Amino acid sequence: MMNDLVDDCELCEAARFTHWYHEDDVCWVADCEACSTPMVVWKSHGTRPSDEDLQWMLTCLEEAGTQRFGKGTGSIDRTMRQVPEHFHAHWRDPNWLSRRWTERPSTYSGVGGERSLLK
Numbered sequence: 001m002m003n004d005l006v007d008d009c010e011l012c013e014a015a016r017f018t019h020w021y022h023e024d025d026v027c028w029v030a031d032c033e034a035c036s037t038p039m040v041v042w043k044s045h046g047t048r049p050s051d052e053d054l055q056w057m058l059t060c061l062e063e064a065g066t067q068r069f070g071k072g073t074g075s076i077d078r079t080m081r082q083v084p085e086h087f088h089a090h091w092r093d094p095n096w097l098s099r100r101w102t103e104r105p106s107t108y109s110g111v112g113g114e115r116s117l118l119k
C-alpha cells in the first residue's frame with residue numbers, strides 16, 4: 001500500500017530542513033539531519049519495499065551521492081539506526097563520521113538544483 005503514513009514518524013513527516021536532491025512518487029532523497037549525507041526515504045511507512053521500489057530508491061541515492069561527492073566515492077548503508085520501522089538508506093562517503101562536525105549543514109531550497117549551506 002502506498003503512502004500509508006504514520007503520525008509520529010519523523011520520516012513520514014518528511015520535514016524539509018536540509019537539501020533535497022530528489023523527490024518522486026516512490027521516495028525522496030535529502031541530506032540526513034543527523035549525518036549530513038544523502039539519505040533516501042521510502043514514501044510508505046514500512047520496511048519491505050518491492051524489489052522494484054528498492055532498486056529505484058538505491059539508484060536515486062547513488063545518484064545523489066555521486067552528485068555530491070563524485071563518482072565512485074562512498075557506498076550505500078542500509079542500516080536503519082534511528083527509525084528502524086520506516087525504510088531508508090544512507091550514502092556514506094569516506095569522511096561521513098566527521099562531516100557533521102566539520103561542515104555546515106545544508107538548507108532546503110527546493111528539490112534538486114544547487115545545494116546551499118545554512119548560514
Ligand SMILES: [Zn+2]
Nearest residue numbers: 009012045086
Ligand atoms: Zn514512517
Ligand SMILES: [Zn+2]
Nearest residue numbers: 032034035036
Ligand atoms: Zn543519518
